Amino acid sequence: MSGIALIWAANVKSLKPAAKIVLIQLADFHNKETGQCNPSAQRLADECEMGRATLFRHMTTLEEYGLVTRHARGDGEGGRGSNQYELHLDITLGPSARPKGSGGGLNRVESQIETGGNVSKMRGKSLKGETGVVSNRDRNLTIEPKKEPPSRKREAEVDEETEKILGAYPPDRLRGKAACLAQIEAAMKEGIEPEDLRQAVQAYANDSAGFTRSKVCFSDNWFQSRRWQSYVERQAKDREKAASLQADHHTRLACWISDHHPMCKHITPTQVTALLASKLVSQAQIHAAGLRT
Known part of the structure; x- marks a missing residue:
C-alpha cells in the first residue's frame, strides 16, 4: 500500500462515485517501492463490489482521463496474466494551478511524490484533458470529462442483464453479490443466453420455494457450483420436445x-x-x- 497514491486518489474530483472507488482501490494496491500495481481483474472487482464488465467500463474512464494506464502481461507460459496498472501521480499543470514565475507551458510537470516543491521534470506530451496538481489534501484536483467511453452502452446492457438474472434469485438467500455477478458474466461469455439463465434461476426459485434453511443454497455458492446448468439443459430439452x-x-x-x-x-x-x-x-x-x- 502506498500512502502517497491513496492521498492522490482521494483528492481527484469530478469523477463519478463508482469510478472514484476503482481509482482508490487501485491506489491501495500500489507498491511505493516498486511502483507496480498488479491486482487481478477479479480481485479488483471483488474489492470494489462490482461486476467485471462494470469494472472495465470505469477503468476505461480512468484511462481516458489520463489517470491510469493498463499494461498487458504474460503468465510466463505463453498465456495472458493479470494486467499491470500505472498510476500517473505526476499531473500536468493547468493554467489555474501554475505557480507564479514558472516558465514553460503544459509540458512542465510537478511531481506529487516530491515534497520539496522545487523538483520538476519534462514530459514529452501532456496527459488527456486539462488538470491541476495537488501537493497535499487541502488543494483540489479537478478533471473535466470530455466524452463517455465508446463501449459504455454495450457494457451497461450487460450490467442490466446480470442484475436482472441475479434479481430472480430468492432475495433472502443473496450473498456475495460481486462474486455472483462475475459468475453470471462468465456463463454468458460461454454462450449461455441471458434469458435462458434468468429462467433457470427463476425455475430454481420456484422449485425451492418453502424449503427449510438446511435445504437451500446461498447465491454465491449456487452460481459457483453451476447449479443453473441442469435447469438450462432441462429448458433446452423442453424446447426440443x-x-x-x-x-x-x-x-x-x-x-x-x-x-x-x-x-x-x-x-x-x-x-x-x-x-x-x-x-x-x-x-x-x-x-x-x-x-x-
Whole structure:
C-alpha cells in the first residue's frame, strides 16, 4: 500500500462515485517501492463490489482521463496474466494551478511524490484533458470529462442483464453479490443466453420455494457450483420436445391439405403461414384446399 497514491486518489474530483472507488482501490494496491500495481481483474472487482464488465467500463474512464494506464502481461507460459496498472501521480499543470514565475507551458510537470516543491521534470506530451496538481489534501484536483467511453452502452446492457438474472434469485438467500455477478458474466461469455439463465434461476426459485434453511443454497455458492446448468439443459430439452411436437402437428396438417380432408376447415391462417414457411405445402395446394393465408 502506498500512502502517497491513496492521498492522490482521494483528492481527484469530478469523477463519478463508482469510478472514484476503482481509482482508490487501485491506489491501495500500489507498491511505493516498486511502483507496480498488479491486482487481478477479479480481485479488483471483488474489492470494489462490482461486476467485471462494470469494472472495465470505469477503468476505461480512468484511462481516458489520463489517470491510469493498463499494461498487458504474460503468465510466463505463453498465456495472458493479470494486467499491470500505472498510476500517473505526476499531473500536468493547468493554467489555474501554475505557480507564479514558472516558465514553460503544459509540458512542465510537478511531481506529487516530491515534497520539496522545487523538483520538476519534462514530459514529452501532456496527459488527456486539462488538470491541476495537488501537493497535499487541502488543494483540489479537478478533471473535466470530455466524452463517455465508446463501449459504455454495450457494457451497461450487460450490467442490466446480470442484475436482472441475479434479481430472480430468492432475495433472502443473496450473498456475495460481486462474486455472483462475475459468475453470471462468465456463463454468458460461454454462450449461455441471458434469458435462458434468468429462467433457470427463476425455475430454481420456484422449485425451492418453502424449503427449510438446511435445504437451500446461498447465491454465491449456487452460481459457483453451476447449479443453473441442469435447469438450462432441462429448458433446452423442453424446447426440443415442443419443436418436435409442433413439427409432427404441421406434418399432419399438411397431409390434410394434400388430401383435401374435411378437417382442413379447422386450419387457421396462422397455421397456413407456418406451413408455407416450412415448405410442407405449396401455395397452389393451399388454394386447392380452399384456404387463405
